[in-house]
Amino acid sequence: MSQRNPQSYVCGLDAAIDVVGGKWKVLILWTLSEGRKRFGELKRCLDGVSEKMLIQHLRELERDGVVHREVHNVVPPRVEYSLTEYGVALNEALRPLGAWGCEHKTRLETIRNAPEDTPTAV
Amino acid sequence: MSQRNPQSYVCGLDAAIDVVGGKWKVLILWTLSEGRKRFGELKRCLDGVSEKMLIQHLRELERDGVVHREVHNVVPPRVEYSLTEYGVALNEALRPLGAWGCEHKTRLETIRNAPEDTPTAV
DNA sequence: TAAGGTACCTACCGAAAGGTGTGTACAAGG
DNA sequence: CCTTGTACACACCTTTCGGTAGGTACCTTA
Numbered sequence: 268m269s270q271r272n273p274q275s276y277v278c279g280l281d282a283a284i285d286v287v288g289g290k291w292k293v294l295i296l297w298t299l300s301e302g303r304k305r306f307g308e309l310k311r312c313l314d315g316v317s318e319k320m321l322i323q324h325l326r327e328l329e330r331d332g333v334v335h336r337e338v339h340n341v342v343p344p345r346v347e348y349s350l351t352e353y354g355v356a357l358n359e360a361l362r363p364l365g366a367w368g369c370e371h372k373t374r375l376e377t378i379r380n381a382p383e384d385t386p387t388a389v
Numbered sequence: 390m391s392q393r394n395p396q397s398y399v400c401g402l403d404a405a406i407d408v409v410g411g412k413w414k415v416l417i418l419w420t421l422s423e424g425r426k427r428f429g430e431l432k433r434c435l436d437g438v439s440e441k442m443l444i445q446h447l448r449e450l451e452r453d454g455v456v457h458r459e460v461h462n463v464v465p466p467r468v469e470y471s472l473t474e475y476g477v478a479l480n481e482a483l484r485p486l487g488a489w490g491c492e493h494k495t496r497l498e499t500i501r502n503a504p505e506d507t508p509t510a511v
Numbered sequence: 512t513a514a515g516g517t518a519c520c521t522a523c524c525g526a527a528a529g530g531t532g533t534g535t536a537c538a539a540g541g
Numbered sequence: 542c543c544t545t546g547t548a549c550a551c552a553c554c555t556t557t558c559g560g561t562a563g564g565t566a567c568c569t570t571a
Contacts (some may be wrong), residue, residue, distance in 0.1 A: 279490030280483060281417045282497050286490075288410055290559070293402045306518055317560055330500060332493075333428035340570055344518050353493065360489035361402060367517065368401030368408075371454075371475065375404050378452060403541055412529070428548055439530055444549065466548050528557070
């Protein structure tokens with residue numbers, strides 16, 4: 268997303284947005300709140316995500332300390348992802364925003380699917 | 390940002406992120422929570438924003454119904470921006486996220502400014 | 512022997528986001 | 542007369558984001 272130079276987070280809000288600002292990140296967090304999931308499971312949960320983006324976002328979330336990655340050294344590789352305590356807290360903090368989004372969901376969909384230049388009979 | 394196709398917001402959270410997902414949007418909302426501001430004032434508050442982006446983001450926030458734009462037809466143009474009730478609610482909903490961000494601000498800054506490949510003496 | 516599943520990696524490409532620099536109408540101020 | 546300030550619009554350019562396609566190592570199953 269709009270990754271700002273991180274030397275200068277202004278109010279914490281921009282820092283948080285920087286963490287969850289990828290296309291699939293909130294959905295990943297949301298999905299992982301149900302419990303630990305394997306890579307393939309996640310992929311099936313997030314319909315339409317490409318493997319590249321899923322991995323990339325998972326890595327970033329891991330780097331940011333909100334997602335934990337656990338590798339089981341077995342022969343068909345088995346990797347499980349889960350939320351850290353930071354991740355759980357982040358999910359909690361996202362609740363009100365999700366609620367706001369739910370309230371305005373249909374309104375926003377309408378706005379955004381509408382043509383910007385309402386050509387009411389030319 | 391990562392504007393998803395809005396026919397399919399999954400959980401409201403992605404809808405909300407879509408609204409506040411621009412580089413300067415949360416900062417605009419944050420600044421406007423202090424009260425109505427003119428374009429130039431906003432620009433001075435948000436250090437480093439380009440006029441183009443400020444206008445673009447303001448227009449989008451206006452379209453999404455969270456920011457109100459008021460034009461006074463005077464000769465040196467005077468345009469004032471303020472939060473709508475939706476915008477106020479959105480700001481409230483962003484509070485916990487901002488708090489989370491504040492708690493993790495320095496940690497995130499450290500992580501993100503650090504070299505990813507710690508080249509400990511080559 | 513061949514195919515399939517796991518969890519990735521890599522190179523390449525188009526689209527979107529964001530920044531820069533200029534122009535504009537109008538009046539006030541020096 | 543020239544400059545300054547307001548609130549933009551527009552063209553151009555670079556960077557980032559996200560997606561597609563292909564490949565890998567290993568084992569299982571047919």
